[in-house]
Amino acid sequence: MQRLKSDTASILKKIKRPSSLILLAIVIVLTVFRLVLSAKAPYFTNLYAGYDDQLFIHYSEEMLKGNWLGEYSTKALSKGISYSLFMVWANKLHLSYGILLGIFNIVASSVAAIALRPLVNNRWMLTFIYTFFLYSPVALTSEYSTRIYRNTLVVPAVLLVIGCLVGLYFRRNGRLKPFLLWSFGLTIIFPFYWYIREDSLWLLPLMIVGLSVIAGSVIFENDPEFKLKTLRASIKKFYFTKKQLIKLIMCLLPFLMLISSTKVLQKLNKEHYGISLVNDRTGGAFGDVSKQLIRMDDGTEINQTNSKVWVSKRSLEKAEAVSPTLKSIAKNIDWIYHGSPWSGGEDIAGDIIFWALRDAATQAGYYKDAEQTEAFWRKVDSELSTAYKNGKLKKKNEIYLTATGDGKLRKDLPLVGEFMKSGFDYNVFYKNYGQGTDRTLGPKEDITRAENLLRHSFSENWRDVNVAQSKPVEPTRTARVSNHIITVYQKLTPIWIVFCGIGLLIILIGSLFSKKQLKMFRGMLLILFGLMLSYLIFLIGVSWFCSWAPERKELFMMIYTGAGVPVIQWIEVLAFVGILQLPIIAKKINKKNS
Incomplete structure (x- = not known):
């Protein structure tokens, strides 16, 4: 009890410092402003899109009525359930869709920044990382922010999955309580991410390899001198503690939760439709x-x-x-x-x-x-x-890459390469990102029901398709602010990339020659390598699928590659953190009580 009082007093003393109060005020302002941008964003939907926007609205309405996904049809089991569940949760919590989406983005950015706490002991730098993720252009651009469609959840969900995995990795040999918290976070977000879209498979290799590496580190954490070349000697003196056993179980928990979630969905569909399937289109x-x-x-x-x-x-x-x-x-x-x-x-x-x-x-x-x-x-x-x-x-x-995807001949591969280049430009340079001039389409009665579901009015951008329109939709003030933020990112990206390149070089050199920080640099290099491979898998998969329509290359690569942005940004942030690990810089920014 005495120790708890002492720790509390120490924390309060730090908070009361002028520098801490200023930082706290900055964080609050940045967070509230981002929430306002989300709450007042010019959301739009197309309720004539029966297999897209309209479908998820329909799912949500049926769930709120207690009818699961509604009557069986070609649409009933054709797409993932997570997005509709998100809209239902917002409605049940009496929150507008925009507010809950803003909170989700804030939580994802917070988790991403806190995950790096073992590497960055400077609160100002962590605030910068938090802000970088929070105002990401992809989470402000129409397709991934203001369209009432599942893509809006993809970016924060990917950010959270990677954030929890990174946080778990850098706490793998530490105390049990933090390990449990990060593992629980990963266990919750991974199945949710999985059922946002049907193409979530690309992130699975990172999960499997990442948690396997963490589990391996846990197994031999009682041997601080462990190296692969001394594996036989380590096995001879190998022993388990209760803490290690709990950690290993927690490494399996995300996969067990995914399997359990799948079984639950199959059971629900069996009860309502008579077939034990999650998706009857791709499965x-x-x-x-x-x-x-x-x-x-x-x-x-x-x-x-x-x-x-x-x-x-x-x-x-x-x-x-x-x-x-x-x-x-x-x-x-x-x-x-x-x-x-x-x-x-x-x-x-x-x-x-x-x-x-x-x-x-x-x-x-x-x-x-x-x-x-x-x-x-x-x-x-x-x-x-x-x-x-x-x-x-x-x-x-x-x-062939996937069971239900198209095959390619050698002559088709250069075209896939062109799509990959286009997708890379969107992901790294935020090419053509923006929001604010999209129309809401649909019958008035359907729009009214959607407004009640989402607790949001579409009056500013709804257009009756039966009436000729004389003027386009004008960007709102919120949209203009978001576009200014996107422009700042776009203009600073070339300089930022140079910094990140320097950081990558430092991490590579550190992993080869550093003595005191060898373990840390190699850990960062391992994560970076995993993220780069995951991004490559993602980009190849999207480009392979989309290349059937060369005339729509730019449109498709803007729409389908948004999930790659948080991966790229994680790579960039880790590279930036690599610069902060230089002793001459680390000594200045990681001062006590910084």
Whole structure:
């Protein structure tokens, strides 16, 4: 008790210092201002986008009514659940959507800064890092801030996942309580991040390797002289403590929570729809059929001449020839090309064919009963598999990254490289980021329901599509302020990159030659290497997927690469922290009571 009183008195004494009060005031102002930017941001939505904006609003409304995701249809199990849960939480807490989104960004930035506390013992530097993350241009630009769509959660979620992992790494051999706190944080945010989008897989290798390294360090933390070359000697004197065992369990907890969350979602969907699936578009029988169709050689040279087309009309005709079950909806598949909004008779580019195919099945009477629909696609999958085995169908000779993604030929790889360069420019230089001139679209009654759900008014930017518009939407004051902040980042980025390059060089040299700080520099280098590889995986994956539409390269790479920005910013911040580790600088900034 006496020690607690002493610690409390010491903390209060530090807070009362003028420098501490000034810093506290700055942090409060920065935080409140960011919350105001989020609360008053010009949010917009398109409630005619049935598979995007409208879908998540629908999910949320149904959950609030106690109907889970609503009646079964092609949309019911087509996308992740996290974003709609976020909107439901905001509504239940009687907070506006903008307020809760602002709080989420503030929490993510705070966790990211605090994660580096073992490396940076200067509160002013930590405040700078906090501010750098908090006002990130990607979290202020339309697609990732003001559109009522799941992308708004991707940036803070990725920031939190990496922040918790970094925080856990630098506390791996310390006291148990901090280790537990960071592990619990990672356990909560990882499943939430996973179910924001269907392409969350790219961050999994970083999680697996990162937690494996942390677990390995925990196992041998009783041997301070441990090195890989002395592994045999260390194993001979190896022993476990209760603290180590708890830490190792906590390293597994994020994965156990993800598995448990998946099981819960499967159980809920089984109860409501009769199928134990989380997503019936990329998973289940339809996902398997998609894989079969993508890989099918249709007997033409279309994959050589037109890489935009994932599944051609000829492929579907060949599939119908060997699958009596698919043949049963042949007239509906024909409707896709002659009468539907999906095509005017031409082959359909990209993954759009799969949405069209689901609509065709709906016309044939499916997607009303989930069990019946799953059984239909399962039978189609079985018949296609048999046709491949007996040689009636052959596979294209292409390179594939994912089960339901398109394949590429060698000639397509330069185009993927062009997309990667474009994505890199958006992520590093915040190219074309901005907000404030987007319209809200949708029937008035649907807009009113969305306003009630989100506790936000769209009156400033709603436009009736049935009435001719004479003037564009003007940016609000909040939008103009956000755009000024984005401009500051854009102009300072070249100088910032030079600093970060110096920091990377210092970390590399320190990891080779430093004596006192060798462990720290190598730890930073290990994290940087993991982040760079993760970003490369992410950028290749997005570019691979998007390259079916070269004419929309800039649009797609701006829309789909936002999750890469927090990874890049983490790399930059760690490089900056590397500069702060130089003894001549560290001595000045890490003074006692700084």
